[in-house]
Amino acid sequence: MSQPLIDIGVNLSNNRFKEDLDQVIERAQACHIQQLVLTGTSVEETQKVIAICEALKERYPGRIYATAGIHPHDADQINSEKLALLSNLADSDSVVAIGETGLDFNRNYSSTANQIAAFEAQLELASIKKMPLFMHERDAAEKQIEIITDYRDHFAQGVIHCFTGDKKTLYRYLDLDLYIGITGWVCDPKRGEELRKIVADIPLNRLMIETDAPYLIPKNMPNPPKNRRNEPAFLGYVLKGIQSQRSETLETIAQATTANAKQFFNI
Numbered sequence: 001m002s003q004p005l006i007d008i009g010v011n012l013s014n015n016r017f018k019e020d021l022d023q024v025i026e027r028a029q030a031c032h033i034q035q036l037v038l039t040g041t042s043v044e045e046t047q048k049v050i051a052i053c054e055a056l057k058e059r060y061p062g063r064i065y066a067t068a069g070i071h072p073h074d075a076d077q078i079n080s081e082k083l084a085l086l087s088n089l090a091d092s093d094s095v096v097a098i099g100e101t102g103l104d105f106n107r108n109y110s111s112t113a114n115q116i117a118a119f120e121a122q123l124e125l126a127s128i129k130k131m132p133l134f135m136h137e138r139d140a141a142e143k144q145i146e147i148i149t150d151y152r153d154h155f156a157q158g159v160i161h162c163f164t165g166d167k168k169t170l171y172r173y174l175d176l177d178l179y180i181g182i183t184g185w186v187c188d189p190k191r192g193e194e195l196r197k198i199v200a201d202i203p204l205n206r207l208m209i210e211t212d213a214p215y216l217i218p219k220n221m222p223n224p225p226k227n228r229r230n231e232p233a234f235l236g237y238v239l240k241g242i243q244s245q246r247s248e249t250l251e252t253i254a255q256a257t258t259a260n261a262k263q264f265f266n267i
């Protein structure tokens with residue numbers, strides 16, 4: 001299959017890509033992963049992913065973009081100075097969405113109050129800048145949906161990236177007119193058991209795909225690398241994992257997810 005794909009969530013500023021970033025991007029291009037959206041997870045990481053975009057933009061024009069955000073794990077860093085920095089970073093040419101932002105009550109690396117404050121500040125930022133939202137949520141669907149509902153009239157588009165929730169949560173996100181990002185969880189028969197049952201319920205015009213590399217290596221890879229590092233070149237396995245649970249062909253799903261991502265990020 002040679003349909004171009006778009007990886008909407010790659011953590012390329014992660015140390016695990018330090019040694020061979022160029023090869024990682026070349027391999028992605030060779031595998032028709034035509035465009036990448038690098039995830040900004042804190043002010044510092046957002047600066048790093050923007051720098052990667054800048055460094056590569058001549059070699060790969062129109063191929064590599066970034067988000068600007070503060071991940072719920074990093075929400076304790078929230079203050080007015082950081083928010084002002086984030087707002088400036090969001091104006092950079094490479095930045096196509098606000099996030100990753102949201103709530104994570106699974107690990108609670110940052111306090112609940114700070115997670116909520118950081119999330120609301122970024123919802124406001126997205127409204128002011130008229131940018132789409134790249135959202136994360138783990139074990140916090142109730143509160144996340146409550147907050148999104150309050151702000152829903154103020155931002156145009158949002159995606160729940162790496163969706164791993166249950167059927168009820170999926171339908172509530174769809175009712176809020178959000179997109180759903182699917183990662184290699186769908187390729188894992190054990191951990192992804194519930195997701196595999198409901199992935200066919202996502203309307204094709206609401207679906208996007210992502211590796212979340214270097215995390216979540218797809219379990220359906222016949223010969224995974226020894227270091228278990230995921231990378232954008234493996235995005236096709238996420239597509240295969242989704243297709244195995246749906247009635248459409250790989251080509252149809254590829255075409256739809258690429259069109260959705262192009263429209264969503266305006267890339």
Ligand SMILES: [Zn+2]
Pocket residue numbers: 100135136137161162
């Ligand atoms: Zn996430």
